[in-house]
Amino acid sequence: MSFSALGLRAELLLAVGEQGYTEPTPIQAQAIPAVIKGRDLMGGAQTGTGKTAGFTLPILQRLAEQPGGTHGRMPVRALILVPTRELAAQVQASVYTYGKHLPKIRSLSVYGGVGFHPQVQALKRGIDILVATPGRLLDHLSQRTVDLSKVQVLVLDEADRMLDMGFIPDIRKILAYLPKQRQNLLFSATFSDEIKKLADGFMHDPLLVEVARRNATAELIAQRVHPVDREKKKDLLAHLIASGDWKQVLVFTRTKHGANNLAEKLVKSGIRADAIHGNKSQPARTRALAEFKAGKIRVLVATDIAARGLDIDELPHVVNFELPHVANDYVHRIGRTGRAGSSGEAVSLVCVDELGLLRDIERLTKREIRKEIVPGFEPDPRIRAEPIVQGKRGGQQQRRPSNAPHKAGNRGQHAPRQPASRAGGRNSRDSGRRSFAY
Ligand code: AMP
Secondary structure, three states, rough: OOOHHHHHHHHHHHHHHHOOOOOOOHHHHHHHHHHHHOOOOEEOOOOOHHHHHHHHHHHHHHHHHOOOOOOOOOOOEEEEOOOOOHHHHHHHHHHHHHOOOOOOOOOOEEEEOOOOHHHHHHHOOOEEEEOHHHHHHHHHHHHOOOOOOOOOOEEHHHHHHHHHOHHHHHHHHHOOOOOOOOOOEEEOOOOOOOHHHHHHHOOOOEEEEEEOOOOOOOOEEEHHHHHHOOOHHHHHHHHHHOOOOOOEEEEEEHHHHHHHHHHHHHOOOEEEEEEEEEOOOOOHHHHHHHHOOOOOOOEEOOOOOHHHOOOOOOOEEEEEEEOOHHHHHHHHOOOOOOOOOEEEEEEEEEOHHHHHHHHHHHHHHHHOOOOOOOOOOOOOOOOOOOEEEEEEEEOOOEEEOOOOOOOOOOOOOOOOOOOHHOOOOOOOOOOOOOOOOO
């Protein structure tokens, strides 16, 4: 199958060729002809499948075929909603790249954390394809600085993540500004009942295209777990980076604070690293990402939200410094590697408290992940997984003594999101030393 068989214009084929793409990915092969025909589409695809080109190319084709152009103040004709700022910038960069031989198409991304006024000026000049995060777009709508009344195509990208981030009410508000007659495309790595309900509310007879088995982890990604004690994780990570001579590593932590701490520790051990998370200003996040892509920093430490949708080509190593609380996030995290045909490696540093989370992940992905103890970092067999109680001590979660009663009504605001029974799944009445089967 070639791109030219999909019915794309010469200008688009030229841009695709310049990117070095020789054949469409499965989602592109299915989505492009359907979207050109004007059909609604629900795509089950995570990042790394080539879904961005899968919706961008046919949208560009449709808009390029319309008379008009962008003389004067043209209203937005295609709206692409994405969950994060980084993804907004990346999708707009793709729109620009694929559309650069179509002189009349203008695109813009609008998102929070950067100036409002320059966006207003750009919108005034006329934009054909607008890529936006929901919050900033609602700001523009309430200030009447954007007109969505002529939108012909709506894309909801990474809908499952929008749901996780609480954006669905905002999306419903935005939908009210759009004309009823339009084409709708929705992409999501997974289809929960809530996503299906949202889709049922506004899509018309959508074509369903699924390229990866639901919740399956990409075949190309080599996954492994290194069992290790929590306090040795930083040293183990530094050891893995140095001994494996890893040049580009994306590391996930659960908290912003943890991301900062880890990046600082790595820098102290002589490894160029930076952190990217929601508390950093947008320019700082953009700079860190650019330096990482350019190879100026070796390790980028990120929280799930900050890392979502980052398009970093052929990322060789992803490390879960801590496992995510939500098993599905594991699938998203490791989706950063082994992208569109290249192989990758996902390594998880798992301490005894995380065994329950590891089991959840293995159950979700329906495969057991290889466990490998690194010499010198053997977990202490005397450390037992015990139920975690709320509260923090020295930056770590407290453990309830094995025989202590569980105090009801003691759930402060630091209560962990996990039920105690998931912390390793061990019987708290067990006593004595025992080692753990990771
Ligand atoms: P996406 O899933 O849209 O985030 O795309 C993942 C990566 O695959 C991006 O870096 C694209 O540049 C790349 N890509 C998209 N389409 C193709 C293709 N047909 N062949 C090779 N790489 C592609």
